[in-house]
Amino acid sequence: MLIDFFLHLKARKLPVSTKEFLTLLEALQSGLAGHSMEDFYFLARASLVKDESQFDRFDQAFGEYFKGLEAIPGLEVDLPEEWLKAMMQKHLSPEEKAKLEKLGWDKLMEEFKKRLQEQKGRHQGGSKWVGTGGTSPFGNNGFHPEGIRVGGESAGNRTAVKVWDQREYRNLDDSVELGTRNIKVALRRLRRFARQGAPDELDLDGTITATARNAGYLDLLMRPERHNAVKVLIFFDVGGSMDDHVKVCEELFSACRTEFKHMEYFYFHNCVYDQVWRDSHRRHSERTPTLDVIHKYGPEYKLIFVGDATMSPYEILQPNGSIEYSNTEAGAVWLRRLIDAYPATAWLNPEPERTWDYRQSIGIIRQIVGEHMFPLTLDGLTRAITHLSRKH
C-alpha cells in the first residue's frame, strides 16, 4: 500500500526513511486521516517531512503523484515565479543576477510579457492563478507591484486550489537565511576554551583529590570559568560592489562581535594594500598601516577576509593598480604578507560560488589564499570555520 508513493518521494530526493513510512501506515491504519484527501496530505507531511524547507518539494511531489486522482485545472502550467520576481524586485538576489546575466534583459522582458498575458486569461477564468498568487513570495517579501496585482489577499479563492498545490512553503526552499543566530551557531565551532579570571566554579575533581588528601575532611577547591579564548582578525571589504552585500556582512559582523571576545576588525576597499582603516567615516584621516597590524597581532590570530574579490586584475597584480591612490607594492604582495603572518586564513565571499569561475580576479585571489575561499552562506561559513579550527 502506497509503496509507489513512498518510492516517488524518494525519487524526488526527499530524505524519507522506511521507519517514517511505517509510521504513516500505522497512522492510516488507526483511522487518523479518515476519508479526506486533505487529512491524508497533512498526515503524510507530519510523518514524512521533518524540515520546513522541504515542504515545497514535498508539495510538488505529492501533487505530481496524485495528479491523476485529483484533476486540477491549471496544474500543467508551471509558474514563472523567477521571472516575475526578477522583474519586480528592486533588489535582486545574487542568484537572480546570475540568471539575468545569462538570459539578457530583452529576452526576459519578452518572456515576462508573454506570461503576463497568459496570466490575465487564467485570471478571468478564475482558476489557479489567483490562489497561487496569493501565497507567492511577493506578498511575503513586501515587494508588491502596484500596477500588476499578481499576489493578493484573495482568501476567497482558497477552496479552488488544493492545499499542496498552493505551495505555500516555496520561499523557504533552499533559501537558508543567514540570520545572526545562525551565524553564531556556525561560529561557535571556532571556540577554544581556556580558564581565566576569578575562581568562581567548583572544581569537583580537584575537591575530591584535596578531600582525600585531607583525610576525608571536605576541602573545597574553586577554579575560574571557561571562556572562549580564540582570537580573530577580520578584514571587511566595503564600498563599491560590496554595497549589495551590506546586510549579510552586517549580520556576520554583529555575530562575530558577540561571539568572540578577542576580535579585531579593519576595512579595506577591493584589495588590501599598505593601509587599512577602522572607521569608514574617517578613512581618509585615520588609517592604520597594514604592517602595524601584522606586528601588533600575533600569529595565533585567525585571519578572515570578507569580500567579493570582484575587481580588475590590475588592482591585485600591478603596483599603482589601486583605484584610490598609487600604491608602491601590488595588492598581491600585501595579501601574501598577511597570509604568511597568519597561518589560519580564510576568505569569505558573498558572491554565489558558481559565479566565481567567470571572474578573473576571484580566481587570482583564490590562488593567493590557497583555495581557502568559501561562500558567505551557512554551509560555506561552516566549511571556513572547520578549516580555521584545524591545527596550522
Add this chain to the structure above:
Amino acid sequence: MRFEGSENYVATPDLMLAVNAAIRLQRPLLIKGEPGTGKTMLAEEVAAALGMPLLQWHIKSTTKAQQGLYEYDAVSRLRDSQLGDDRVKDISQYIVKGPLWQAFEADQPTVVLIDEIDKADIEFPNDLLRELDRMEFYVYETRELIKARHRPIVFITSNNEKELPDAFLRRCFFHYIKFPDRDTMQRIVDVHFPGIKQAMLKEALEVFFGLRDVPGLKKKPSTSELIDWLKLLVAEEIPVEALRSPDQKASIPPLHGALLKNEQDMHLFERLVFMAQRNR
C-alpha cells in the same frame, strides 16, 4: 482522546491532525515556527483540553539530557557524610527526579513539554533517543530500570538554531506553524478579546498586516506582539479613528513600540512614513 483546539487556542486543521497523530501513535511531536506563533502554548492548551498534568522542561545551553531523567546530588551526600547524618546510607535519598522520570511514574498519562530543544548542546537530542523511543531508562546509582507506566504525550519545540540529528527526527512527527493568515488571525484575536469592537479589530489588523509587509524589517511583528498591542490599545482606550487614516503609509500607528522591537526597524519604519508624508 482528540484535540480540537480550545477556547483559548485556535488550531488549524493541519496542526490538529499532527497533534492527534502524536497522541494516537504515542510519538513525540516536534514543533517549529516563527517566534511568537504559540509553540509553547500548544502544549499547555493540549494538556488543559485533555485534562492531563503538564510537565515542563525548559532547555538552556547548559542543560544535559541526564537532567531530564534524574540528578545525583553528590555534594549533599558528601556534606551529610561529614555531619554523620544517617540518611547517607540510602543513595536514593540523593536522587532528584527530573521531568521525564516524573512523567514516567505518574498514575495517569501526562503531557511533557521539552521547550526550545535547539538551545542545548548539539548532542543533546541524541542522548534522549532511547528514552523517547522506548520510554524507559536505567538509573545506575540504584540499579533500577524506570519504565513509563503510561507513555506521555511529548511536545518538543525548536527555533531552528541548530539542526537536529536525523535519527531523532525520524522518531517524531513534525509540524511547522506557519504565520496565520487574516482569517485565522481574526479567530485568534476573537479568542483573546471576545469583547473587542469589530471596527477597531478590522483597523488594527489592517495596520498589523501592513506593517508586516514593510520591506526590510529585521523582525516582523508576530502574533504574540499583536495580542500585546491590542491589549495596550484596549487599556489606553485608543479611539478607532486614531487607527484609521486616509493614507496608511503616511502615519505612525499609536503605541507602535509594542509591535516593532528592534531599534533599526523602528528607524526604518519612521523614515518610510516620513518619506510617504513628504511625497503626498
